Amino acid sequence: MSGDAEWHEVAEKFWPQWRRIFNEGMAEAEVSGVCPACGKQTLHRWYRLLAHRPHMFGDQAFAGPGPLWEWCSTCRSYVSFCTGYVPAEWVPPYDVELDTIPREPDLIERARAAAMR
Numbered sequence: 001m002s003g004d005a006e007w008h009e010v011a012e013k014f015w016p017q018w019r020r021i022f023n024e025g026m027a028e029a030e031v032s033g034v035c036p037a038c039g040k041q042t043l044h045r046w047y048r049l050l051a052h053r054p055h056m057f058g059d060q061a062f063a064g065p066g067p068l069w070e071w072c073s074t075c076r077s078y079v080s081f082c083t084g085y086v087p088a089e090w091v092p093p094y095d096v097e098l099d100t101i102p103r104e105p106d107l108i109e110r111a112r113a114a115a116m117r
């Protein structure tokens with residue numbers, strides 16, 4: 001798999017494993033576990049807090065509403081959730097300039113890659 005792969009939504013056959021990996025934590029930007037699609041340990045997530053509106057769901061604390069992206073920077077499998085809540089413990093490890101809320105995490109991945117340099 002090259003880094004030049006096109007962004008594409010996670011294939012259905014990889015979905016159960018993808019969910020298992022991402023559901024193990026909520027607030028880690030660098031997700032441990034290997035990508036079910038390409039086998040690389042290059043899974044990431046990023047939340048965008050849209051409004052500070054603390055809320056509890058059960059015993060989980062959330063900072064407010066905001067979208068979530070989950071992606072693999074190697075094969076560019078991704079999924080995005082436009083409506084969700086950002087965990088209270090989420091600390092963005094890098095800033096991303098977003099004028100709109102894109103489906104694909106391309107700008108986020110660019111910001112991540114730049115921050116890693």
Ligand SMILES: [Zn+2]
Nearest residue numbers: 035038072075
């Ligand atoms: Zn992958």
